[in-house]
Amino acid sequence: MQAFAEWIATTGLSRSLAGTGWAVPTLQTIHILAISVLFSAVVMIDLRILGWTGKGQTIGQTLKRFAPWFWGAIVVLACTGALMIVTEPVRELMALSFWIKMVLLAGGIAIAISLHRHVRGNALLYDGEETSPATVRKWAWAVLAVWVAIIFMGRFIAYDPQIWGAWSPIN
């Protein structure tokens, strides 16, 4: 992985992005804005599934309303994240926090898809009930925990050696 990361650093795109003072802070800012959109969508959907807010809309309507923001933010996060990797490949690809985050991200997206499919496949739940069955509420809490963990890991990337010590490949 180290050799691959060092190879990326020799590419023209990496050199030109790394050579500008504004690329990384601008990409990180757009990344943070997209995190706020994604996390707001996750919280709004979860609070409706838990029956705590948004009872003026069915769960189906809430999903229809916030799912496009969720998936749109994922696209922006993937693009800005990929460009940040190209700009600082060793810092990112050699960070243990980065790989934990990517595994959590795959899990978070898989849970989101299966939760949406489950709700969609259950018309009664989808268009009627005020609160969801306990299993669905448990899923809603799991989703929230996964996205909070992803945010922590995103921030930990910058402090990988300090946080993971000898486990950090950067050491």
Ligand code: HEM
């Ligand atoms: C979709 C794929 C994603 C990729 C490839 C990606 C990649 C990255 C990279 C390379 C960084 C820069 C780390 C650094 O150098 O300090 C970063 C920062 C971060 N990411 Fe992501 N990310 C993705 C999605 C997400 C998601 C879904 C979240 C949270 C919901 C997230 C939360 C964060 C946070 C909190 C930071 C630290 C921002 C900062 O302090 O400036 N990322 N991400």
